[in-house]
Every structure is written in C-alpha cells, then in structure tokens.
Amino acid sequence: MAKLPVQFRLNGSDRAGFVDPAGNLLDLLRRGLGDFAPKYGCGQGTCGVCTVLIDGEPQLSCLTLAISCEGRQIETASGMADGPNLHPLQQAFMDNFAAQCGFCTPGMLTAARALLAKNPNPTRDEVVEAISGNICRCTGYEPIIAAILAAAAGGAGMRRA
Amino acid sequence: MARHEGRGMASVNYPIGMNLGGDPSQALIHSNPDGKFTVALSAIDLGQGMKQVSRQIAAETLGVPIEDVYVDTADSDTGPHDMGSFASRGTHRMGNAVIAAAREARGVLLDAAAEELEVNASDLVTDGRGNIHVRGAPSKTITVKATAQAAQFKQGKTIAGRGIFLIPLSAVDAETGEMNPNTAFAHACLVADVSVDDETGEVTVLRMTSAYELGRVINPRMVEQQLVGGAWMGISHALYETPEPYYPNPEHGPRDFNEYLMPGPGDIAPYHVTVLERPAPDGPFGGKGPGEMCANPVLPAIANAVYNAVGVRVDELPITPEKILRGIRANGGVKPGPRRGGAVNWR
Numbered sequence A: 001m002a003k004l005p006v007q008f009r010l011n012g013s014d015r016a017g018f019v020d021p022a023g024n025l026l027d028l029l030r031r032g033l034g035d036f037a038p039k040y041g042c043g044q045g046t047c048g049v050c051t052v053l054i055d056g057e058p059q060l061s062c063l064t065l066a067i068s069c070e071g072r073q074i075e076t077a078s079g080m081a082d083g084p085n086l087h088p089l090q091q092a093f094m095d096n097f098a099a100q101c102g103f104c105t106p107g108m109l110t111a112a113r114a115l116l117a118k119n120p121n122p123t124r125d126e127v128v129e130a131i132s133g134n135i136c137r138c139t140g141y142e143p144i145i146a147a148i149l150a151a152a153a154g155g156a157g158m159r160r161a
Numbered sequence B: 001m002a003r004h005e006g007r008g009m010a011s012v013n014y015p016i017g018m019n020l021g022g023d024p025s026q027a028l029i030h031s032n033p034d035g036k037f038t039v040a041l042s043a044i045d046l047g048q049g050m051k052q053v054s055r056q057i058a059a060e061t062l063g064v065p066i067e068d069v070y071v072d073t074a075d076s077d078t079g080p081h082d083m084g085s086f087a088s089r090g091t092h093r094m095g096n097a098v099i100a101a102a103r104e105a106r107g108v109l110l111d112a113a114a115e116e117l118e119v120n121a122s123d124l125v126t127d128g129r130g131n132i133h134v135r136g137a138p139s140k141t142i143t144v145k146a147t148a149q150a151a152q153f154k155q156g157k158t159i160a161g162r163g164i165f166l167i168p169l170s171a172v173d174a175e176t177g178e179m180n181p182n183t184a185f186a187h188a189c190l191v192a193d194v195s196v197d198d199e200t201g202e203v204t205v206l207r208m209t210s211a212y213e214l215g216r217v218i219n220p221r222m223v224e225q226q227l228v229g230g231a232w233m234g235i236s237h238a239l240y241e242t243p244e245p246y247y248p249n250p251e252h253g254p255r256d257f258n259e260y261l262m263p264g265p266g267d268i269a270p271y272h273v274t275v276l277e278r279p280a281p282d283g284p285f286g287g288k289g290p291g292e293m294c295a296n297p298v299l300p301a302i303a304n305a306v307y308n309a310v311g312v313r314v315d316e317l318p319i320t321p322e323k324i325l326r327g328i329r330a331n332g333g334v335k336p337g338p339r340r341g342g343a344v345n346w347r
Helices: A025-032 A088-095 A105-118 A124-130 A142-153 B050-062 B090-117 B144-155 B220-239 B298-310 B321-330
Strands: A004-010 A013-019 A051-054 A057-060 A073-075 B003-015 B023-031 B037-040 B069-072 B124-126 B131-134 B137-143 B160-167 B185-197 B203-213 B271-276
Touching: A013 A025, A025 A051, A051 A105, A057 A105, A088 A105, A088 A142, A105 A124, A105 A142, A124 A142, A142 B220, B003 B298, B023 B050, B023 B090, B023 B144, B037 B050, B037 B090, B050 B069, B050 B090, B090 B124, B090 B131, B090 B137, B090 B144, B090 B160, B131 B144, B137 B144, B185 B298, B203 B220, B203 B298, B220 B271, B220 B298, B298 B321
Parallel strands: A004 A073, B037 B069, B203 B271
Antiparallel strands: A004 A013, A051 A057, A051 A073, B003 B185, B023 B037, B023 B160, B124 B131, B131 B137, B185 B203
C-alpha cells in the first residue's frame, strides 16, 4: 500500500515522515523520527507508556493514526528539558525518587504535564485521576504522586508546562 | 450489609541471596587517564538501585569522589561473571565484590602515587576529594588524576583491581541434615489494617505499618523507595494479580492489562516504614539489602487481617471477593475476630 506523507511540529521542530495509512503515531515517532521517549508497552491503550501531548491533550500514541496528526503540535517527554536544565516536573521526579526502572516515566511526566498545564494546583485526588491511565510496576505510585504535587507547589504548571 | 475492619500481622526472616551450587559475583575496576574509575559488573540494575549502591561502595573504598566513579553493568559478553540480580543478593554479593576490587585498585593507586611523591605507600591517605597526600603532611600531595596519568604514561601500570565474592556451596550434612545456605538474614514485621465489605467481598487496605531490619542502609532514600514500591507489589499479589485465576483451567486467564488486575494509583494505602540498622558482619559496610522482602510480609499480613475482619481464612492467592464471599457463606455469616491493638495515629 502506498505510503502517505505527514508533517507536524514535534517538540517545537517541523518534522515529516512517510507512513502506512494504518500506521500509528508511536511507530512513526520511534522508528521514523527516532524519538524514543514514548515507549511501546501494551500496544492497545491500557498501560499509558506511549502517552504524548497532541495540541496539549494527553493522547495514547499507540492508538493514534499517524496521518491524523497532520499539522498538529506533538510534544513528548524528550522535549521537556531545556538543554541541561530539567523541566520542574523532571526535577521533582528526581528529587522524590519517582522513577525506578524508568519505563513508565515518560508517560507519567507527560500525563502530569497535561494536568499542570490545565490545573497548576491540583489536589492529590486530581493527581491520582490524571495518572490513573498510566501503569507503574516499581514505585507503588506514591513517589510519583508526591513528585507531581511537589512540582505543582513549586509553580511548575505556571512556569513551563 | 456492612464493612468490617480487621488487623493482621506478619514477620519474616529473609535470607539474602541463595546458595544452590555456590554463589559468586565478580567486579573489575580500572582507572582511566583522567583519574576516573570504571566499575564493570555483569549484574543488571532493573531500577532497584544496584548501580548507585555499587558506585557509593566503590568511591568509599577507593577514597575518591563519587562523581569520579562510573558503573558499567549488564553486558555479560564483556563484564566479569555474575550469577545475576535476583534473590535480593545485589547489594550484599556485588557490594562485597566491588569492595575487593576497589581495595586492589586502591593499592595500585597508592603505589603509583608513592612512586611519584618518593614516599612509602603505607604513609599515604586519600581525602575523598581527589587528592592523595602523606599522612600528617597535607602539603606533600598529588591528585588522583595526576597519579593515573603518571601510572599510565610514565610508570606503565594499570590502576586496576579484581574482586570476587563467593559463598561456597554448602552441602547438607548427612548425619544432622544441617547446612548453611545463607550468611545474612534480614528481618521485617508488618501490620496491615483492612476493611472487608461483606456484600461485595471487596478488600480495601486502609493502612500498613512496618519495621525493616536491613543491615547498614547504604542509600536511605533508595531503601525507602524499594520498601514503598515493594509493598505495593505485596498488596497486588495478595488481592489482585494472578495469571491463572481458575487454575488448572487456563482459559479464564487474563490476556492484557484490562484483565490482569493490579492496584492503581487510587488504590494505594498509606504506608509507614521504620528502618532499623544492624550491620551484617559479612555485608559491604554492613549492608544486607531490601530486595524481595519488601513485598513478602504484606501477603500474610493482609490474609491475617481478612481473617480478623470476617473470619474467612483464604489460603490461596489472590484473595478475591469471590473467595471471601464463598468463605462467609461457608461459615454461615461473618465471624469477626477480636479487635487488635489501638488506633494507629501516625497519620
């Protein structure tokens, strides 16, 4: 089947690729564009490790057709740090020991980033709700919740979400 | 219909590592021309913190700053032999191997520095900040970096060390049945408070409180991280997870994360941990390590708490609502046990 061209902004840069009509965004990001922050976990939208922002909304890139992203703004965890300066959420994840194996971390960061952009001072319950689509096997979630609340208290949502 | 609260307790003596055929770990350390050190291990860090702990142990033993130590793990083609990361053996076995390797490398480092300073190596000390100087004469000094360069470009020496830690195979004594499968035991006690709904059979873990004795805690934040994450796994094993819910019939088994149940971020319980340190004589700086025992006592404590709450003794995991409701029916109703202890008021 003929490949189709698709073009979008990825972490602030114009990127393009050729994709199968049924190809998903995760595949394009990882194999086509070399952005390995979004992970391939279940491939069916139940684990959250492939979470990216599309026009600011958290979406599962494994369930998103790549061609549907034409002209849109895609943001992944790769674009969070500003050179050597970590995003406040990344710093809070470090400070609160919110990563162990790290496989869920890009998805968790992205889900948290979407939350804080909309709601800079979330309650604990709102944080729990925001990451409830993301599975973590190592941390028991508590350090992740603590990190997101700490980043929110530090103004992460308002400064650069 | 009502919710019944119950409290359960469990204690564990947990063997660090195992000894089925001998249990070796090896480490190799060498310095680079910039005076930094590489520690090569074949054991893998799955996120449990072995790289960080090995780095701390190597830096402390070498006498150099921690930022000058790099730990390279998990390439069994190029690294020294290791049994692996399992059985909670990482800190204890790899840590001891790293100490042995770092001691040997430190000896070569001080010999090389002694040659440069024209003194006896036994008079040299490290300051942990990248300098080597004569004991009592801090002005007679050389940096680790200059020493590494002198060794490699002038003296023709490799600043390197080899380490192995081996627990030899302990055979069973034919007369007494005695054997020594292990050298270090860690200990823990955990109390779980649960609430059981006698209409739905659902168990909610209200809170958990534990005390862990792990030898010297080499990295307190990482130990806490292990204990908190492991306790979640314990709750998950106790109440949710199973690949074969109706064993031996596999047809009802879960096939994906929709069906394979685990507690989510909304299902976690407040958890209070106290860590006690009794350094192990054969541990690296007295460390034993948390490992699998982070999860272990949670399972029997929750099973005991369910029994205390509604009088149902579930002896097959996970403790599902179905098993609890069948148990309540078999008992002719809820049979709560005596309430144990007072309210927990730490939170």
